[in-house]
Amino acid sequence: MNEQFLVSGGSVPGREHARLHRNNQDGLALRVTAERVVAVVTDGCSSGRFSEVGARLGAFQLAELALSIPMGDPQDFADALQAGLVDWLGGLAGGLSGASSLAQRVADFGLFTWLAAVVTADQAVVIGLGDGAFAHDGRLVCLDPGPDNAPAYAGYALVDAADLTAEIGVRPAVHLVAPTAEVDALLVATDGLTDAPELAAELCADPRYAKNPFCLHRRLVVLGPNARRLPDDTTVALLRRRDGAR
Numbered sequence: 001m002n003e004q005f006l007v008s009g010g011s012v013p014g015r016e017h018a019r020l021h022r023n024n025q026d027g028l029a030l031r032v033t034a035e036r037v038v039a040v041v042t043d044g045c046s047s048g049r050f051s052e053v054g055a056r057l058g059a060f061q062l063a064e065l066a067l068s069i070p071m072g073d074p075q076d077f078a079d080a081l082q083a084g085l086v087d088w089l090g091g092l093a094g095g096l097s098g099a100s101s102l103a104q105r106v107a108d109f110g111l112f113t114w115l116a117a118v119v120t121a122d123q124a125v126v127i128g129l130g131d132g133a134f135a136h137d138g139r140l141v142c143l144d145p146g147p148d149n150a151p152a153y154a155g156y157a158l159v160d161a162a163d164l165t166a167e168i169g170v171r172p173a174v175h176l177v178a179p180t181a182e183v184d185a186l187l188v189a190t191d192g193l194t195d196a197p198e199l200a201a202e203l204c205a206d207p208r209y210a211k212n213p214f215c216l217h218r219r220l221v222v223l224g225p226n227a228r229r230l231p232d233d234t235t236v237a238l239l240r241r242r243d244g245a246r
Contacts, residue, residue, distance in 0.1 A: 002032045004180075005119060006210040006242055007039055010217030011235035012224035014192055025052040026190050026235035027059030027112070031067055037119040038066040039237035041132065043190040045111035045153060054089070054155070055112040061088050066118050071125075078127040078172040081116070086157045093158060103159040110155035114172075115143075117188045117239055124183045126176035129154055133194055135187040136176055138204040142194045143175070185210075185240045192234030196223055203238055210240035 013024035025044030031037070042059045044051025065084040071077055093105045100108070113130025126134045130151035131143045145151040152170040185204035193199060199219070203209045209216045216238060224230040 001037045001119060001121065002034055004242060005032070005037045005239050007032055007037055007237065007239045008210050008213050008216045009039065009041075009235070009237040010220045012217075012220045012230065012233070014224065014230050014232040014234065015228045016231050017233055018225065023052045024233045025055055025112075026192075026233045027052070027056035028235050028237060029059035029063035030237060031063045033067060035120065036067055036071075037239055038063050038116065039188055039239055040066070040114060040116045041188050041190050041235045041237055042115075043113045043130070043132065043233070043235070048111050049108045051109070051111060054092070054110040057092070058085060058089070058112055058114065061085060062114055062116060066116055071118065071120050071123075074125045074127065074174045074177050077118075077125070078174055081127070082129060082154055082172045085114070085154050089155055090158050093155075106155045106158050110158070111153040112155075113151050113153065113190075115188045115190070117186050117237065119180055119183065119186065119239060122180055124176070124178050124180050124186055125174065126186070126188060127172055127174050129170065129172040131191045133189045133191060133200070134175060135185070135200040135204055136178065136183065137185050138201040140193075140197050140200040141175065142191075142197070145191065183239075183241065185238065187236060187238050189236040190232075190234060192230050192232035193236060195230055195232065195234075199223065203236065204240075207240065207243070210238050
């Protein structure tokens with residue numbers, strides 16, 4: 001697949017986080033092998049004290065899992081990804097020293113949404129838990145964050161629901177399944193992209209954003225920190241078919 005697709009990504013802090021002197025709480029991981037292309041974006045819970053830690057480490061872990069788990073039924077694949085993520089989160093939160101409870105450690109470090117694009121020789125899928133956005137050949141789909149703008153997090157499976165006042169056991173969703181032959185550009189993003197929906201079509205249409213690893217990030221910087229058009233942290237991963245690769 002590394003001969004078929006290019007992949008690039010970028011991430012910038014949102015206007016509100018910059019105003020409050022808070023870190024960018026998104027994560028991004030990209031992987032390309034001969035068999036698969038994987039792009040993962042994560043979005044840390046804004047109320048978590050150190051959500052960027054879990055979000056960034058979680059993106060890397062999900063990308064590694066997506067390379068190793070057999071790709072069969074898309075929902076089974078999504079469930080296996082989440083199960084692996086929860087196991088990893090349990091080890092991370094359980095291994096942190098300190099007097100705080102497991103629930104507090106999860107709330108501080110381990111609450112984030114995730115959205116992944118995985119492309120094999122046969123099919124392309126977009127799967128995830130929580131909100132965000134994705135685009136297939138420029139057509140943007142914004143995912144519903146749920147009631148009260150409170151999306152689900154995989155970390156809820158580690159603690160009693162009463163501790164985090166949230167329903168646990170939420171399954172990840174399959175948002176897109178398409179034959180790889182029908183995919184020229186595939187984009188996944190955190191929910192900050194919903195404040196600039198026209199950007200998805202621009203990124204998918206212009207090949208320079210995938211060919212030059214710095215172009216996509218620079219575009220986000222222009223819209224975010226420079227023009228201050230992005231209130232929320234915004235992270236984008238773009239997969240694009242190489243010219244003449246069919």
